Amino acid sequence: MGAKIIDGKAIAAGIRGEIARTVSKLTLEGTRPGLGVVLVGQNPASISYVNSKENDCDEVGIYSHDIRLPANTSESELLHIIDNLNHNPRIHGILVQLPLPKDMNEARIIAAILPEKDVDGFHPANLGRLLLNLDCFIPCTPYGIVKILEIENIPIEGAEIVLVGRSRIVGAPLANLLFRKGYGGNATLTVCHSYTRNIEKVLSRGDIIIVATGNPGLIKGNMIRNGTVVIDVGINRVEDSSRRKGYKLVGDVDFDSVKQVAKAITPVPGGVGPVTRAMLLWNTAVAAQRFHTDRKEV
Ligand code: GUN
Numbered sequence: 001m002g003a004k005i006i007d008g009k010a011i012a013a014g015i016r017g018e019i020a021r022t023v024s025k026l027t028l029e030g031t032r033p034g035l036g037v038v039l040v041g042q043n044p045a046s047i048s049y050v051n052s053k054e055n056d057c058d059e060v061g062i063y064s065h066d067i068r069l070p071a072n073t074s075e076s077e078l079l080h081i082i083d084n085l086n087h088n089p090r091i092h093g094i095l096v097q098l099p100l101p102k103d104m105n106e107a108r109i110i111a112a113i114l115p116e117k118d119v120d121g122f123h124p125a126n127l128g129r130l131l132l133n134l135d136c137f138i139p140c141t142p143y144g145i146v147k148i149l150e151i152e153n154i155p156i157e158g159a160e161i162v163l164v165g166r167s168r169i170v171g172a173p174l175a176n177l178l179f180r181k182g183y184g185g186n187a188t189l190t191v192c193h194s195y196t197r198n199i200e201k202v203l204s205r206g207d208i209i210i211v212a213t214g215n216p217g218l219i220k221g222n223m224i225r226n227g228t229v230v231i232d233v234g235i236n237r238v239e240d241s242s243r244r245k246g247y248k249l250v251g252d253v254d255f256d257s258v259k260q261v262a263k264a265i266t267p268v269p270g271g272v273g274p275v276t277r278a279m280l281l282w283n284t285a286v287a288a289q290r291f292h293t294d295r296k297e298v
Contacts, residue, residue: 003230003262011151012274015282020060022285026292027061033288034063035093035119035280036085040078040104041071045237046097053095056277062284065091071101078104079112086114092291093119093284098169116290119283121173130173133182137283142174144275145210145231146184152264154208154229157186162206164192164199164219164252170212170233199223211252221257230258230265233272 023033035057039050050066057064065088067081078096085094094117100106110118115125121137129136138146149156161178165171171191178187192202200223203209211219212233224230234252251268259265266272 003259004264005259006148006152006264006266006271008148008266008271008274011148012278014151015147015275015278016056016060019278019281019285022289023061026285026288029292031092031288031292031295032061032063032090033092033285034065034088034090035095035284036065036067036088036091036117038067038069038078038081038085038094038096040069040073040097041101043099045235046099050097052277053280056281057284060281060285062281063090073101075104075108078109082109082112086112086117091117092288093117093280095120095280098122117287119280119287121283122168127173127176130180131176133180133185137287138177138184138279139169139173140279140283141170141212141233141272141276142177142184143279143282144272145174145233146177147279148231148266148272148275149208149229154264156184156208159187159207160190160205161187161208161210162190162192162203163210163212164203165210165212165214165233166191166193167212167214174210174212213252215252216250217254218252219258220254221259221261224258224261226261227263228261230262231272232266232268235268235273 037050037053039046054064054066085091094113096109110122113123115123118126119137121139126136163175175191177184179189190202192199203223204225206228208229210231214234216236216238230253232251232253236250237247238250240248249269
């Protein structure tokens with residue numbers, strides 16, 4: 001029996017519906033949620049992500065302020081733009097699309113965003129709060145993965161989860177979320193990375209395997225146990241001359257072989273990606289809600 005293919009697009013549409021209702025209520029009360037989106041350079045994948053994020057904002061009624069800068073923008077210009085967004089009362093969330101051009105100090109740029117507008121959850125204050133199990137913005141991809149498991153009724157608490165990857169954007173914050181004593185947590189977690197020996201033995205522990213490495217087709221059907229839930233976070237462009245664009249999107253999981261043995265699997269595209277985007281809108285609505293409440297209390 002083949003795996004259940006988890007429909008990330010449908011899950012995201014449901015979440016967007018819920019967000020649209022919150023946004024409409026807040027807007028009627030005088031605070032229309034606003035997101036500032038900053039893109040530096042011409043990375044084709046980043047352009048496509050940023051375009052999608054802006055369409056998503058339109059769909060749920062969030063105001064989006066789009067700032068596109070050339071690749072040779074200086075760090076001080078970018079810091080100045082972030083400072084303006086920090087002080088702009090129409091903007092409740094700020095997203096600086098990563099990766100930034102190589103000569104920019106990404107850590108310094110992220111640290112310049114006000115933590116209460118850091119809807120990506122990448123600011124050291126938010127990541128520190130995540131680690132300490134305090135209220136914070138949960139980074140969108142980890143948040144989206146937890147939402148998918150929640151909506152699919154796949155318990156995280158007590159589950160054996162094997163996470164492959166430890167990036168700053170996905171693996172590291174997701175690991176902290178999954179093992180913490182709180183929402184999205186209480187898993188028995190194993191984290192694999194490029195130094196892991198005998199990965200197949202480690203993968204066999206997993207009730208749930210989450211893969212976020214950026215290596216197309218890394219995990220194959222013969223590497224996992226029957227009945228595993230597989231969450232594929234990878235979005236890799238691989239050459240495909242039969243397509244109009246000249247490439248196709250594939251995950252870090254070899255979908256065709258893994259779907260034969262898994263209990264459930266997220267496809268690429270149409271799995272984690274759309275839900276990640278929905279969680280950005282969610283965090284923006286939450287940021288606006290907090291701004292609105294604080295304003296009323298002043
Ligand atoms: N690049 C890839 N994923 C992300 C993300 O979640 N946020 C930002 N800002 N950049 C990214």
